[in-house]
Amino acid sequence: MQQPVWWQRGVIYQIYPRSFKDSNGDGIGDLRGVIEKLDYLRDLGIDAIWVSPFYPSPMVDFGYDISDFTAVDPMFGTLADFDELVEGAHARDIRVIVDFVPNHTSDQHAWFIESRSSRDNPKRDWYFWRDAKPDGNLPNNWLSVFGNVAWEWDEKTRQYYLHTFLKEQPDLNWRNPEVKAAMFDVLRFWLDRHVDGFRLDAVHYIMKHPDLPDNPPNPTRGSGFKPLGDYDSLLHVHDMAHDDIHGIFREFRALLNSYSTERPRFSIGEIHMQDWGKWASYYGANLDELHMPFNFSFMFAPWEVRAMQAVIDNLETHIPAGAWPNFVLGNHDEHRIASRVGRERAPAAMMLLLTLRGTPTIYYGDELGMEDVEIPPELQQDPWGKNVAGFGLGRDPERTPMQWDASPNAGFCAKDIPPWLPLSPDYALVNVETQLRDPRSMLMLTRRLLALRRATPALNVGAYRAVPHDTCLVFGREDGHDRWLVAINLTDEQTIVQIPEHGSGQIVISTKLDREEMVKLDALILRSHEGCIIHLTS
Template structure:
């Protein structure tokens, strides 16, 4: 196949507040990202995705946008952005922006106009409703951060809808003028040369026109968070969203080889609709299954097979282990099994997305109550839903504050940063960082790992195995997902195969017919004749 860059490449997500601070205010910035581009190039990634950098009051740390065409002064200027984009392109890397189309900040000029009066021309750019008969919110919809999703506006005597914080009013994508204005935002950044967008909460963007109550969730438990007490049947995933996604796709395609990635947390059958049907949808509806999957070989094999079978014709797969909202993989599985998970991520068919810091094996970071920043944790404390632990500063070296800042970091560092940092791991052949570098190098040199087909192999016990093949090359990936040794008999074509890489750095043992896998070990093997 003739693969596009986003099919054979690897995407790396940067949370800009936490990557590198150059001005000493304790918050990362665009000049900091530019400073670390050589690190990213050496790591072997192909594109960087930067979480929101637009002007914002930071009620939700940039996901409350006050100006879609600017750069928040905390991060720099438009000139800094243009310089970063040029520097990334000079190194052969693409740059993706986070597009936040579902809601703006309540400080955005559009919303200030919208709430000025019921007759303002921009009133319908947001979602306003009268109180329910007898008073109270128009329906029972709940914010994803807990509490009613409706906020009363005393001045105009109506409620406005916010799927997240009250400081994040939802935009009304049923209004053609709003829709045109947001498409112009995409044009603004595409004209500057960005290579695509990750589209925030794409499945939230259109609501049922008559705003019926959402039904109760029969499986709800308080530990899940209040948002899960209802099924978001009418407040998300409406059929009209697919026409909007198709319009975004047509626009992106006008600029050549750009990519649109949709953030969509939906069951598999509904997720697939976002590739498009009669019209093309986003290129990559994010596949978050690895983040939530029970970590066992049979379950993962079934999940991989079901996902591959569900893809529509021409649909390209993608995989993610973590992001700015979900616990880090090393926190969930431990460092040893996180290495195996990394091999899985980087050898499955499809586009992988890495999250900054995961290449170091950063685990859970405890955030003291007086250091909590995340509004989700502040609104529903004690449920473990806070996102601060996955947004802590990147540890670069053993200098003060791990080389992240000369000031006070906005969040505490991982407590083991003197030992777990880039400089230290770059000098340790068996470190998580060096494993990532070797895996990414293998993807570049073996087309079978980047664009090849996949075939799952029957296994026993805790073993997960599959073949990747392309252009006459065949590779075997075998992973021990357990904490005990495993004996694995490879398929006949792979007997006597050469070891390309193990997650454990010493020679592999075998008994002639079978390979003995140590606890938490993964391997990539190539047959000696590779035929």
């Protein structure tokens, strides 16, 4: 049997660099701030960091509108800082994953500036330029995820260009081989700087139907994971996820494989898709495409047994044989887990994330139970929330600065410097320094869970076995004769789990961090929102 590699055994920790640690006094986090906190990350027990975009950008979409794919924005530091970050992380046995944003560039990128300069510019076809229809209407009916139509008029060349997101983010034409070659050179640039993998942003958008036909109307206006306003009025069958994307993914995987002779390189794709079969197809028919497409389903499932169990069952049913699953509870685009399910349930959610079969991703601050922060209108930054008002799509609340200590500005930046987003009013209580002194804190629970997971093959790469129950999520993890049971009460009431066929065992960790006794599983008492990891002995 092939030995599991680091991205199967390990835990990924997402860092949103603007909000992690400011090292130079401008109120914005940066790469040197991440370097300063590498020891914290090592002691936490994670195995890889995913660093969200730090590339040069006008910051219209806070780094996802990139004007240079192979440099570092001075706001975040220098390439030398990045190299030092990678070296320091590797010295602590932490891998480094970076964002790769393949669907679009900034409208300030040199490629787009050339492309829009004239209709006969050699880079014209690097983007999607189209005439208006004979009746003067738009080239088609496609809509932007961020509100309004997906076409922007260029007065100089008298054509429209396509933008799936903001008008400042024109879409690249991946059917042009020059675009693909240039973007693969971007990957090589960062691989040569020793990154361990890529998180592929919005990657299912890169291949559209070659004829750009109208999308059909959506009779239900149902969006999928969450309401997106007018974008939901169409079925997005032609503006994303064309079948030709699989060929691109296979070439991408081959490139990563060519760099994996010394140590395995890794890819995980941001793919929002409710069709489990189509989602699973991005592993590749021969497991030769993405190492993993992100599984976002937990972030949108109600906190109740049937819904959560359905996510696990669907994944286990549809994932191809030999493929590796993953789970995520939070990121820079969705409300924090402690706000979605309640702070009292957050410890159970963390236990669930770190004990299921598959690679977990932790969002910075979730190890503390950080919550969303209400941002006053005059301080809001995110264009999505501004452009599509009334749907709660603004992402500022989950992007607020990391809370390091109880000092002014939570140790994120100097006390006399305003941070780029307001801090949570509870930072004096919810912060790293305070929780390190509390043996029953969320941070200490997370550290214990990570340490147990790392030390226990059954919990990081072992088999998964569902144990049906009405009010609790119960499942087994097994590696040979080493058997474990995880039982999590998702309700507000104490409950008794009766599974006598599992015998007895030792509670190794409770989310309450106050019990480690032997228990018989014919009557396991779980308090409200309590989870237990039990090492089975019979």
